[in-house]
Amino acid sequence: MRAFHLAVPILTLFLAAFSARAEVLSVSASTSGWFSRETVVTIALVQAQAYRIGVQDTHGQLHVDLVDGSIAADPVIETDGVLGSVRMGRADLNTARITLGFQRQVTLESAGMEQTRNGALLTLIFSVGNARVTPVRPDLPEDPDRPIIVLDPGHGGIDPGAVRDGISEKDIALAFALELRTALEAGDAYTVVMTRETDLFLSLRERVRIARATEAAAFISLHANTVTRGNASGAAVYTLSAEASSAEAAALAALENRADSVGGEVLDAGDDDLALLLNDMTQRETNARSARFAEELVTGLRHSVGVIRSNPHRSAGFRVLKAPDIPSVLVELGFLSDRQDRANMISPAWRAEAIAGIIGALDQWSEQDRILAAGAASQ
Incomplete structure (x- = not known):
């Protein structure tokens, strides 16, 4: 089963390049609609930046690469029942990578960057299917005796x-x-x-x-x-x-x-x-x-x-x-x-x-x- 389908026509989405390095401040998810039909993931940045989106089907992962990007020292991360995990690191010397791990089958419907009063927001909108995917990180056990x-x-x-x-x-x-x-x-x-x-x-x-x-x-x-x-x-x-x-x-x-x-x-x-x-x-x-x-x-x-x-x-x-x-x-x-x-x-x-x-x-x-x-x- 494919964990992702991309409704957007291309995997690589760019804004005009900026000279300064953008810093990721937070990543948050919100799911709404009957039976949780839509999930919106917002990534807050210090400023707008060129970005790329890639997909890893096997474990329900999607990654966002920010060209000339960096990660704040203590970024705020908020997940929900659809977005299960967020990882941040570097894809290469000049590219910050945010990896989103989903717990349900999703379709990326749209992606867009906009300037805000305090910086910029990259907004990803997903439609959500009923099928679950195998997460890369297992659910944490309720049994405290299992370390x-x-x-x-x-x-x-x-x-x-x-x-x-x-x-x-x-x-x-x-x-x-x-x-x-x-x-x-x-x-x-x-x-x-x-x-x-x-x-x-x-x-x-x-x-x-x-x-x-x-x-x-x-x-x-x-x-x-x-x-x-x-x-x-x-x-x-x-x-x-x-x-x-x-x-x-x-x-x-x-x-x-x-x-x-x-x-x-x-x-x-x-x-x-x-x-x-x-x-x-x-x-x-x-x-x-x-x-x-x-x-x-x-x-x-x-x-x-x-x-x-x-x-x-x-x-x-x-x-x-x-x-x-x-x-x-x-x-x-x-x-x-x-x-x-x-x-x-x-x-x-x-x-x-x-x-x-x-x-x-x-x-x-x-x-x-x-x-x-x-x-x-x-x-």
Whole structure:
């Protein structure tokens, strides 16, 4: 079943190009009519901008590309029963992308940009069918005993991450995350949310926002490492800390934190000051939970694939791990600069073994975390 039909005659719609960069302030949806026959999606911008509309039929997705566009630091997002999800990121260096995920079959009837007193509005009008589509992100469970796990494939889009012999970190991370999601969902113990499912650039801030919006029980960011000098191999697991556990961990955090600069994001002056954040009681407890999770992951990977670095649990100031209320870890699966690690990471058999180790660790940690939380609540 096709999720979309375009009544407008072309997929690409343009306004005259503007010299300044337009910023997306909000995305909202409103459905009206008998049996919810029409949905209007409005995208508020600082100013009018050239745009393109594209369709991905498989999972009920439509994307809007804004030429020379950017995303506000905290855009307002309002969904409804037809528009189920909104993702924002970059399609390339100069193009902001808004991906709309629909829960019903829709037809795009019209699209238009207009100037307003406060900026501009891009209005998309859809007629709504009765058929439901399979969403990319699953509905969040009503059962609170089924934890939500957010998988975050690192890098993406214009940011390839590490690259060696034509193999990029962004592709390794995405392939592994998709297979890990499949395995987790097969066990029916978790609900899985992905920060990205395609080759899309997302800011570190957006990745954290997705985790917090879903009230995730755990956040797992997946990466691959590389070195330009010397030799290094094996997996490692990183958690958040104000002071890095080693110079190498500090260098890796600095490298990963620069990912946002690829997409043109300018960091706030105090954005990397972790001292105040880590003094917060909630953050201290979250860090302790993250550390226990990291130790379980190290054990699981050691038992499943055996390729582990010395001192495999490390820490530094990774911005993507900053959610104050969600246990968060960054898993480096191996080194693209090492021939054997590289062969492992592109091997389906090796990935399956590593995934088994990660799921076993997640199961073990989740049970321990539940017991500790119950004990604390009874005191």
